[in-house]
Every structure is written in C-alpha cells, then in structure tokens.
Amino acid sequence: MASNVPEKQWAMVIEKTGGPVDYKQIPVAKPGPDEVLVNIKYSGVCHTDLHAVNGDWPLATKLPLVGGHEGAGVVVAKGELVTDVEIGDHAGIKWLNGSCLSCDFCQTGDEPLCAKALLSGYTVDGTFQQYAIGKAAHVARIPKDVPLDAIAPILCAGITVYKGLKESGARPGQTVAIVGAGGGLGSLACQYAKAMGLQVIGIDTGDEKAAMSKKLGAHTFVDFAKSSNVVKDVQAATEDGLGPHAVILVAVNEKPFQQATEYVRPRGTVIAIGLPAGAFLRAPVFETVIGVKTIKGSYVGNRKDTSEAIDFYRRGLINAPFKTIGMSELQKVYDMMHEGKIAGRYVVDTSK
Ligand SMILES: NC(=O)c1ccc[n+]([C@@H]2O[C@H](COP(=O)([O-])OP(=O)(O)OC[C@H]3O[C@@H](n4cnc5c(N)ncnc54)[C@H](O)[C@@H]3O)[C@@H](O)[C@H]2O)c1
Ligand SMILES: [Zn+2]
Numbered sequence: 001m002a003s004n005v006p007e008k009q010w011a012m013v014i015e016k017t018g019g020p021v022d023y024k025q026i027p028v029a030k031p032g033p034d035e036v037l038v039n040i041k042y043s044g045v046c047h048t049d050l051h052a053v054n055g056d057w058p059l060a061t062k063l064p065l066v067g068g069h070e071g072a073g074v075v076v077a078k079g080e081l082v083t084d085v086e087i088g089d090h091a092g093i094k095w096l097n098g099s100c101l102s103c104d105f106c107q108t109g110d111e112p113l114c115a116k117a118l119l120s121g122y123t124v125d126g127t128f129q130q131y132a133i134g135k136a137a138h139v140a141r142i143p144k145d146v147p148l149d150a151i152a153p154i155l156c157a158g159i160t161v162y163k164g165l166k167e168s169g170a171r172p173g174q175t176v177a178i179v180g181a182g183g184g185l186g187s188l189a190c191q192y193a194k195a196m197g198l199q200v201i202g203i204d205t206g207d208e209k210a211a212m213s214k215k216l217g218a219h220t221f222v223d224f225a226k227s228s229n230v231v232k233d234v235q236a237a238t239e240d241g242l243g244p245h246a247v248i249l250v251a252v253n254e255k256p257f258q259q260a261t262e263y264v265r266p267r268g269t270v271i272a273i274g275l276p277a278g279a280f281l282r283a284p285v286f287e288t289v290i291g292v293k294t295i296k297g298s299y300v301g302n303r304k305d306t307s308e309a310i311d312f313y314r315r316g317l318i319n320a321p322f323k324t325i326g327m328s329e330l331q332k333v334y335d336m337m338h339e340g341k342i343a344g345r346y347v348v349d350t351s352k
C-alpha cells in the first residue's frame with residue numbers, strides 16, 4: 001500500500017434501507033490479491049443510487065452501504081496478482097465492480113449477466129467514499145488527459161446509454177427517441193446518439209430540460225407533461241410521421257414504457273434501460289406483431305463498451321453538463337433527484 005494512504009477516510013453511509021445517508025469517517029479497506037484501491041476524486045450520482053437507498057428493487061443491498069458507482073480517481077494500492085494496473089494510474093469504479101470471468105456470460109463479453117457479479121454501491125461498497133476497492137479486471141482505464149470530474153458520469157450513465165444505442169440497432173441517419181432526455185442518462189444519450197449520426201427526439205418535461213436537450217442534439221423536444229398526446233407528437237416529429245426507429249427508455253416512471261411501443265416505427269426497437277420500481281412493460285400484441293416491433297432490455301455495458309464510451313469522450317464528442325457539489329451534501333442531490341429537478345448530472349467531490 002502506498003505510504004500516503006490513511007487508515008480512515010470520509011464516506012457517505014446508510015445504515016438501513018430508506019436512509020438517512022450519513023457523512024462519517026470509516027476505515028480504508030485493503031485491496032485483496034486481484035483488487036486495486038482507488039482514491040476516488042469525483043463520483044457521479046445515478047438514480048440507481050437513490051433506488052438503492054429506497055430499496056425499490058427486488059434485490060437487497062448490503063448494509064451498512066456506501067453507495068456510488070461512477071467513481072473516478074487515482075490508483076493508490078494494488079494486490080499482488082495485479083499486473084496491468086499501476087499505482088498512479090487513473091481508474092474508474094463502475095456499477096460492475098467484478099465478475100467471475102469464467103462463466104458462459106463472462107467468456108462472451110456479457111459480464112453484466114454473470115451470476116457472481118459484484119455491484120458497486122449495492123452488493124459491495126461503492127464510490128461515495130475517498131478510497132474504494134475495485135476488481136482490477138473491471139476497473140475502467142481512464143487516460144490521464146481526461147478530467148476526472150467530467151468522466152465520472154460516463155462510468156455508468158455514458159456506458160449504459162452507449163450500449164443501449166448499440167443494442168437498438170439504429171443506424172446513422174435514423175431517428176431515436178430519448179425518453180427522460182433531461183436526466184443524467186438522457187443527457188448523455190442525446191450526445192452519444194448525435195455522435196453516432198442519429199437524429200434525436202428528446203422527451204422529458206420543463207423548460208430547462210427542453211433547452212438542454214436541444215443544445216445537446218435533439219431536433220425536437222416533446223414535453224410529456226404539456227403534451228395532450230405524446231404518441232402523436234413523437235410520431236409527428238419524424239419526417240414521414242411513422243415514428244422513430246428506436247426508443248431509448250431512461251425515464252423513472254412506468255407510463256412511458258407503455259407509450260413507447262405505440263409510437264415506435266414499424267420494424268423499430270424499444271430499449272428499456274430505466275428501472276422504475278414495480279413497473280411492467282405492456283404492449284398491444286396485435287400492433288407489435290404486425291408492426292414487427294422489438295422490445296428489449298439493456299443493462300450497463302461490458303469492458304469493451306466501457307473503453308469505447310470513454311474514448312468518445314476523449315475524442316471531444318461528448319459534452320453533457322454536470323454540476324459539482326461536496327460529497328457531504330449527497331442528501332441534497334437525492335432530494336432534487338426525487339423531485340425530478342436535476343437537468344443532467346450531479347458529481348460529488350469527495351474532498352468536501
Ligand atoms: N439498465 C441499466 O443498466 C441502468 C444503468 C443506469 C441507470 N439505470 C436506471 O435508469 C433510470 C434513469 O437514471 P438517471 O440517473 O438518468 O435518472 P434521472 O433522475 O437523472 O433522470 C430521469 C429522467 O426521467 C424523466 N422522466 C420522468 N418521467 C418521465 C416521463 N413520463 N417521460 C419522459 N421522461 C420522464 C425525469 O424528468 C428525469 O429527467 C433509473 O431508473 C436508473 O436506475 C439503468
Ligand atoms: Zn448508474
């Protein structure tokens with residue numbers, strides 16, 4: 001372990017599901033043989049972190065829990081089996097903290113499906129602390145010319161929407177609707193879609209999110225709260241009125257998951273990414289069949305998706321807004337997120 005690693009550090013911890021999240025000092029963990037210890041400088045706040053606090057999903061978290069899975073920082077220690085990450089390297093701890101590397105899914109680059117996957121800020125402690133552990137095989141390699149605050153949101157939101165866009169099969173020139181375009185994943189989805197040569201329809205609510213979505217690449221914005229007919233408005237936003245070729249669902253409510261199958265273009269694909277509590281996908285069988293529509297889930301990304309998503313940023317293609325706040329103020333971010341008031345992403349600075 002590097003000599004400047006302290007015994008104790010600041011962290012945001014929940015003791016029980018439902019919170020509150022407390023700012024307190026906890027011990028710094030020691031990396032196991034195949035792990036690295038990363039001095040987290042910045043961590044993005046994903047809506048998943050809020051689902052974890054609230055216990056929304058049919059999957060229990062560890063407790064007490066340090067949340068966070070968009071952590072970017074500097075490697076300060078490593079286990080004896082780690083040969084391809086060096087002390088001083090910049091690294092990211094993402095949702096997929098580790099996987100078995102040998103099951104059928106891991107062997108085929110589908111490691112998010114690994115039954116033994118470790119999830120940062122959920123089944124293992126995450127990045128709302130100054131020093132976090134990651135499996136060396138899975139930490140994101142971050143080039144040193146990339147700023148650690150701006151890259152943090154890419155480590156979940158960016159990877160996830162980039163993968164979702166690839167899974168949609170949408171090709172350059174085609175149209176994609178981003179549902180939840182003003183949020184953390186949505187703002188990045190607008191940028192990745194634009195960079196991939198797609199035309200973008202943004203769907204969300206409020207003037208701030210409308211203006212931001214347009215700035216990030218949406219040619220049309222549909223305000224779901226103001227529109228009297230979202231399905232018609234989304235279809236009307238495509239040149240021939242037949243609807244978008246793909247829909248990326250990153251909203252945190254169930255209703256748009258039902259609407260998407262109605263307005264997606266025949267032969268089109270609906271990609272479900274958002275995870276509203278207790279929600280169901282529902283589609284009319286007749287229209288889905290005769291429209292040859294595809295509905296599929298998409299879940300984070302693999303290590304290759306990770307490096308590609310980071311490379312898009314490095315090449316200057318991604319410039320989604322984020323605001324920085326002290327880590328000790330995490331509860332404020334959760335409160336704003338709960339109210340749907342965040343346009344883009346918040347990133348916490350672990351030094352404050
Ligand atoms: N599948 C995955 O791999 C994966 C990865 C990361 C996050 N997620 C999930 O994605 C979701 C979004 O995360 P986030 O951090 O971007 O959240 P966020 O709170 O930043 O954004 C959600 C956005 O959805 C908008 N929204 C709410 N209702 C809507 C509606 N009816 N129509 C259109 N937009 C609507 C909100 O206004 C907000 O802007 C969460 O459920 C999160 O857990 C999934
Ligand atoms: Zn996330």
Ligand SMILES: [Zn+2]
Binds near residue numbers: 100106107111114116
């Ligand atoms: Zn595996």
